[in-house]
Amino acid sequence: MKKSACALALMSLMAVTGAARASSFVYVSNADSGTVSGYLLNKDAKKLEPLGDFPAGDKVMSSTVAKDKQLLYVSVRSKPYHVVVYKIQPDGKLQKVGQSPLEESMAYLSTDKSGHFLLSASYGGDLFTINRINAQGQVETPPVQVVHTGKRAHAIQTDPTNRFLYVTLLGADQLLQFHFDPATGKVTPNSPPSINIQKEAATGPRHFVIAPQRDRQGDQNMYILTEMAGNITRVTLDAEGKAHEQESVSSVSPQEDMQRGEARPLTGDDDLPPSHKPRIWQADIHLTPDGRFLYSTERTSSTLSSFSVNPDNGHLTYLNSIKTEAQPRGFAIDNSGRFLIESGQKSNQLSLYSIDQTSGKLALLGRYPTGKGGNWVSIVEQ
Template identity: 25%
Template sequence: MKKFLLIISMLFPVLIYAQHKKTGPYTFDLLIGTYTKGKSKGIYVYRFYAESGRLAYLNEIDGVDNPSYLTVSNNNKFVYAVNEIGKNGEVSAFKFDAKQGKLEFINKQQSKGADPCYIAVDKAQKNAFVANYSSGSLTVLPINADGSLSPVSQVLQDEGHGVNAERQEGPHVHTGVLSPDEKYLLYTDLGTDKVNIERYKASKPQPLSPASPAFVSVKAGNGPRHLVFGNDKKHVYLVTEMGSNVTVFDYDGGKLKEKQSITLLKPHFAGKTAGAAIKISPDGKFLYASNRLETNELTVYAINEESGELTQVQQVSTFGKNPRDFAIDPTGSFLVVANQDSDTIYVYKIDKATGKIGKIGTTLEVGNPVCLKFTPAE
């Protein structure tokens, strides 16, 4: 009996530690993509402490030209960045040490398009999908077992124009997002006011093929930008850059049906505006979107559990210029916003019950921050 009690007493601290590790505190790495024309030199990594919202500098990697959008592989071992450098765009691959927050360059490939602005990777890490804004194309780059990128295997070149002769003189592909089951890829074209729909089969040399129907159109001149799937997998939410609104679609097996459009703007607002990023809270109850130029706001919407429709909850200032991107930490407790033109990153507290954004906590100065990605720290 004494021996049994001795064993239990020895194990008790271990059990307490294991329980503590299971329930918190939680730590994550926050990767920051930037434009390198100003103070920034590349990609920055900070440790994020979800119990307090505190950020601590870990590492950075220099010599990466305009890594304006990032994505992290499903196994957390690789990071991929577009290099938005003009006519001959590129894509870079990095090894990622999540414990130290350290990035190590692997290789680089041409994006076969101009000004790549978005990148996504499938869960199996077979292919990367790149949106080339200025040339209006979406390209596919195979991923090798060591995380390196192979040359482009497929180019989808959009054609056409929109009603705005200045902004929509030709196609401008802005994003490419896989459906939750990864059977489809949806990509937006700001220049033609379309959301294109492609079937995806990773095993094929050219893995994308048009779905039926192959696209849906939004209101002329709205300029679709980014989209996100609802947690219920039955709805898609699209933020438009030129229209500054959020469009809600019913989604079923690669098919989209518009059901609601709700503005990001205050009543009677007549200034310059541009919708930017769109995210959903981890619990799926709230949607957040950012708006730029003369608005510089975050708008919060409640998501109806049955219909997927939105009701506005709150609008708050980002206290900076051009909130190009923001991220919600995986616990749903904090929202981090990147103000591109004021070189600032702010951490806001979220009220999980109401979805509302509270006061600013942590603040950082980072040159031209334009992409934020959370990933688990190890």
């Protein structure tokens, strides 16, 4: 009896301790400040609690989280190009534990589903690289593979099965598709090796998300945000990893009188001549973890748009758009699908929103100071 009581007490203590340690941390890359700002997402109080700013390097941008949620990888896009590795402390503060060179200025980082490889896409270098991540979480060099892509590689991810890899080419209006070998980290082209995104030119496929589950027709849906055309293109992925375009829906607020965008030069985001109407300039896209709602940002109008996802066929229905931080670049949604955190490149604050679980409607909960040039948001839930 005494042993059983002791065992039960120990199990209860372990459960309480585990619950106490469960935390949600938010990290924002500040390109102009050269720092990463950290926050605790207090879900009970519905607020962010600042943890401090951590040095990274000029033009710090894309970040991704290790599979074990113990490390944060951050891309520094100033020379010498590199990735910084941070250890996430129990209190959410960051400790730099490593740094590895990257082949080019990398616009997008992710890891494969095993967490054994770092995937990096370069907008300026027209390429992507795959680097092995060792047992200590460090990024090994040289890369296991460097793939030259054509104009303006922008985002890179593997599919949920970790058998296929996709890369958007903003400058070529294409989605590249590959077979991915999770043992070696190497890719080989699928057949066909790419599909064109829409029939019109200069759509600018930028970021994309893959639905967490198949729709009721059994299709795996991918949603691609076009930077210049102002829409979201839905494609389906078949059993062989091949993408098939289905439809496109407008993702720019109908209240905004805007013209088609243009690709930005490498010298700077705003280096374009004046235009008669504001140019469409979309940035980021994310789904809630249950796949029911999708959100996207448009930088010129500083808007955040909401969509519902049809569970039968993956079709998007536009809901509404709201004004958000100035020139919104990146945002993230927590694992519960109840909170969205959004940053703005021309804002020194970030916004915390609640997500209505029935309607998908966003409600502003608070705004919090951050560094200059906020552009990427990652959430770590331990």
